[in-house]
Structure formats: structure tokens, C-alpha cells
Amino acid sequence: MITPALHAAVEAIMREASERAILPHYQSLAASEIDNKAVDDVVTIADREAEALLTQRLSALLPEAAVVGEEAVFEDASVMERLKDGLCWIVDPVDGTNNFAAGKPPFGVIVALADRGEILGGWILDCLSGRFCHAGLGTGAWINGERITARTTGESTPIAAISTIFLDEGAREKVLTHIAPHYRLVDIPRCAAEQYPRLLLGTNDISVFNRTLPWDHAAGVLLLNEAGGKAARPDGSAYRADEYERRDLIGASSPSLWDDFAKIVAKIG
Template sequence: MTRSSLTPSLHDAVEAIMREASGAAILPHYQRLAASEIDAKAPDDVVTIADKEAELLLTDRLAALLPEAAVVGEEAVYADPSVMERLKDRLCWIVDPLDGTNNFAAGKPPFGILVALADKGETIGGWILDCLTGRFCKTDLGGGAWIDGARVSARATGCQPPVAAISTVFLDEGARQKVLTHIAPEYTLVDIPRCAAEQYPRLVLGINDISVFNRTLPWDHAAGVLFLNEAGGMAARPDGSAYRVDEYDRRDLIGASSPQLWDSFAALTAALG
């Protein structure tokens, strides 16, 4: 499949499926979760009944939409890690049924749905839905970036120093001190929303200039990286190499609202070693 295969009707169908999942499987549980409907997958990482119900719906609908494409869902991979192998050699949907689950489980925004379409490791389409506001972002390779039907271009905040969303919570002490000593004086540090479905739009909409990601799992980043790059921003590995969904064991990713801001931040972090 090529970019030209991502027709307006396909975009519309994906949007309809995502809105159905939000309305039928996610929002009915918002601020209504029982303790028995929240499970811990790892320390500080939970899954809810909404994640599971939304992934089942999304998987069923997307598989019917493109029968030739595999589906790689976050919860399916948690149950069977070998599902990740589907990313390497075929057309596949990549599904995060509820991004920002910790926020959702706490009864607060932001949270959303992320869907991407990749072919042999390269993302060719991406869709991001904010479940509460209804904001819908879409993109395809070479086709630009769109929010609620209007084409968008990434814009910087215009702030000096630039605004960088960096969490120090999950860093070891050495890395935390590097951020506080060397990066904080050059940037205004703000907390991350713990929701990639919110972080990537912030880089396009002039809210943040930089975002740094340590874990780069495909369901969190495939759609957002393509959306940001197609909007004229830049998301790439710290060495400048492109993000690929089949390189899921790699860590670290920098997103910026412009290539110039990306270059400046990457040069600073490279100098820190």
C-alpha cells in the first residue's frame, strides 16, 4: 500500500471507528470505574476495562476495513509479545486503545485513542482522537497534517527560553542532574501530560517547543511522529535517524515544533554525552 491508497474515504472510516470506540467503550467508564475494573500491568502502569473493550472494538472494525492488514494492539502485545513481530514485514494497524490510561483511571484528562497504519516498518498513516474534546488529528505520508478538517503547520511557542516538556520522574539520579544542571537553564521546563495523544498536538499548536520521550513503543508514537513531521515539525532519534515502528527495542526520541529547535536541543544533549 502507498500513501495514495489512503483515500478520503479511508480517513473517514478510521475516524468513525475511533469515535465509535470512544463513545461506546471509553467514555461510559470515565469517572465511573470500579476498583475491580483497574489492573496493574507494572508499577505506575495500569489497564482498565475501557482499554480492553476499546481494543476489541478497534481491532474488529479495523481488521474488517483492511482485511490484508494485521493488527498490533497494546493489550494484545501485553498478552502475547510475539504479536510485535507483525510490525516487521507486512501492512499493519497499530492501536493504542486508550492512551493516557493513568489519567483516565484517576478520572482526569488528557486521554485519547491513537491509530497508525504502517507498511514494512514505515508509518504511512496516523490518527489521534482526544476523547473528551473530540479534537481529531489525521495525517498520511506526504499528505500533510490536519486537525478537525483544517490543514495545520507546526508553530513554535515564541517563548524565550523555549518550552520543553521533560519528565525527570523516571530518570536515574545522574540523568536527572544533567537535565536540571544543563538543560533547565536553557529551556522553560514543563511537566509532561503522560499522554502522547496530547503531547504531539502540543508541539504543533504552539504550546510546547520540545518533548523528550524515553520509551518509544509504536502504539504511543507511530501516529504522533508522522503527524508532527508532516506538519513541518521534527521527530527523530537523538542521532537524527528516522523513527521506525519495527525498531521497537530502541529508546529515546526527540520531538520539536521546528527542525531548528530540534537541532539546537539535540546538539545540547549530545554535548552532555
């Protein structure tokens, strides 16, 4: 299913979306082109234009595949049910929209292909640098055309990117009391298109995600696992794109680092 030709076609579509629908709006958004979807969650004209382009192009590429786009789901939550029905593109037209709307990096485009929740392919484009990551189930992970193996930071105190934004006070206190002593905590980039590559490239060792919506995570989970790292639910079960109501996900640059972190998480409940 995930052939070199398909990888190349998806990359071309994503770069077209970046060049035609996203970058022309970067650092030039009018106030009327930014809307609030929820507290601390915005959508811009670039999100809408990019999703329309991606939906059209990906649908033409694989007519048998449905499309689940972040903005389409915002307008109609029932679109999510397509993830359970069969072959499906999953689209995040602008990942890191808050950064994009503020006129700063990082932000990117994320696309995944799944079949009844199983992730078959994943593609991540950094719009500003042009860095392109892709992976196919069972065929490895690649960055800018070169096969990649995830590497750790090599630090004696592993580096963990953990957001406490969506945690309640009790959960935040657990992080500070039980996890912080074992790791050097760093802030998250608020952009999965950047956070997953950091686990491959020796920038971070651990990332913890509380919200695990498929357009943010399907591609990154496949990329990390195919590169020899590990992304899974805290109980060790696999991440599936159709289990979008579940929360919590751990990503690590090596399986051993994942195991060590998961043991701590299990102890604190």
C-alpha cells in the first residue's frame, strides 16, 4: 500500500498546501482571519484553505479513502466515525496553529493514512525549514530522504518534554513531585510536527501527550516506532487512530527509556 510513489505524491501535495495556502498567510494574518475554536485554541484562514486543498488532492490520489480533517471534524463531529469504517486519510492542515497565528515557529502539516484505525503511513512537513519526515508500516522512517534511526540525547539525566497545560492541579503536582526528580523537564513546542522529530533527532528523550487526537499523533507515532523508538499508551497498548476518545500517550527515543518512564507513571497512578 505505502509505496515510494505514494510517499512522493503525498509529499508533493503537502508542499503545495504549504506554499499555496499556508506560507502566504504567515506573519500577515488580519484579525478577521483568526477565529477562536475554544480557550487557547484558534483556527485561521490558512487552516481552512490548506485543509480544502489537501482534501481535494488526497481524495484524487486515493478515491477509495475517506478524509478526516481537523477542521471538518470541528464543523461536524460525526466525521470522526470515518476512522472506523475503512481506509482513511487523517489531515492536520496547520499543526501548531497557535504558533502560526502568533507569527512564530514551529508549525507544520501532518497527514496519515489508516485502515480501520491501524496506521499505515505518516507524513510530517515543517513548513519553514522544509524538513520532511515520512514512514510506512513495516518499511522504516525517513527524514529528508535518508533513513533515520531514533537516537537519545545521551544525557545522564534524560530530557522530558511534558506539558502541564491540560493537567488539573493534582496531576500537575504528581509530575513535579514524582517525575521531575528523574528528568530534566523542558517545555513542549505546542506542535506535534516538531515534537515527534525531536525524539528522533536527539533533542528530547521523552514526550508525554494528554490529548491524543489522530491528526496530531497518528503520523508521529508511526514515525517514532518505525525509527526504533517507542510510542504507546501508558499501559503498553498500541496507539490506534480510531480510539480517539482515549487520553495519554508516551513517546520515547528508545524502548528502554519508554519502559523506565512508564514504570514511574504506573507507580504514581
